[in-house]
Amino acid sequence: MARIVVVGSINMDLVTTTGRRPEPGETVLGRGFEMVPGGKGSNQAIAARRAGAEVDFVGAVGDDLFAAELRAVLDDAEVGTRRLRSVAGPSGAASIVVDSEGENSIIVVGGANAAMTELADGDLAAIADADVLLCQLEIPVPTVLAATRHARTSGTTVLLNPSPAQELPPEFWSEVDIAVVNEGERARLGSALDHVAHVVVTRGADGAVYRGPEGEFGHPGVPVRAVDTTGAGDTFTGALAAHWHEGPATALAWACTAGALATTKLGASASIPSRTEIEAALPARRSGG
Numbered sequence: 001m002a003r004i005v006v007v008g009s010i011n012m013d014l015v016t017t018t019g020r021r022p023e024p025g026e027t028v029l030g031r032g033f034e035m036v037p038g039g040k041g042s043n044q045a046i047a048a049r050r051a052g053a054e055v056d057f058v059g060a061v062g063d064d065l066f067a068a069e070l071r072a073v074l075d076d077a078e079v080g081t082r083r084l085r086s087v088a089g090p091s092g093a094a095s096i097v098v099d100s101e102g103e104n105s106i107i108v109v110g111g112a113n114a115a116m117t118e119l120a121d122g123d124l125a126a127i128a129d130a131d132v133l134l135c136q137l138e139i140p141v142p143t144v145l146a147a148t149r150h151a152r153t154s155g156t157t158v159l160l161n162p163s164p165a166q167e168l169p170p171e172f173w174s175e176v177d178i179a180v181v182n183e184g185e186r187a188r189l190g191s192a193l194d195h196v197a198h199v200v201v202t203r204g205a206d207g208a209v210y211r212g213p214e215g216e217f218g219h220p221g222v223p224v225r226a227v228d229t230t231g232a233g234d235t236f237t238g239a240l241a242a243h244w245h246e247g248p249a250t251a252l253a254w255a256c257t258a259g260a261l262a263t264t265k266l267g268a269s270a271s272i273p274s275r276t277e278i279e280a281a282l283p284a285r286r287s288g289g
């Protein structure tokens, strides 16, 4: 079983469903509203745990009404919360609009995630003890840099999902072992990704492609009826991390299957499939080629 540490964000997602997303300046009628725990870090931690890894989460919640529920979603998933701190002020929050095609628009407000400016000795020890460090870019970038540098010096594999895409120091990329990006992020990051040994590009319903020492190959999309793509990339990334030790081809199969299943329900953390659900969908993929 892989041991994974996620250093990242946790948010309350405020999810509105609607027939179509409004144009600038337009008001449309919504169909429903739900509050669902999310955040790229938390989603990926839960996805890795459900896919079969042992996971610890390093992050922060606020002292508001959302905090207890955010902590509980990690506890319920059996993600370790010893390194989850509570800070004064609001928790992270995301306003999400999901249309009838299952596509979304998201605005994230950092809240407590922005307070993740330092790593404690216990955080560093957890990173050093792990097989894989999993990071995203919804906490301050200097903290991500500190975590990845410590992982590299400790022999812990660094998996970065550089989302939301933003400018990073050029030297940073050589500290990343595996990058998981969508097609937009790949275009935006350009040649920076040339410094990363293993690059996985997600292609939505069309699956994903891998490039690295194992060659270049793709994995087809897993056909499902998508109702909400929110968190599908996070589920993909968490499952990939959990199965990376089995090699990129196997990890990609788990990731594509888990990511596809995550689109079949509304809400980020609520839609992450269990290991049993992923395994049940894997044989169909294999026999289908």
Ligand code: RIB
Pocket (backbone or CB within 6 Å): 009, 011, 012, 013, 037, 038, 039, 040, 043, 093, 094, 106, 108, 138, 230, 231, 232, 233, 234, 268
């Ligand atoms: O990737 C989906 C996530 O992005 C949502 O859960 C939201 O919180 C934002 O972080």
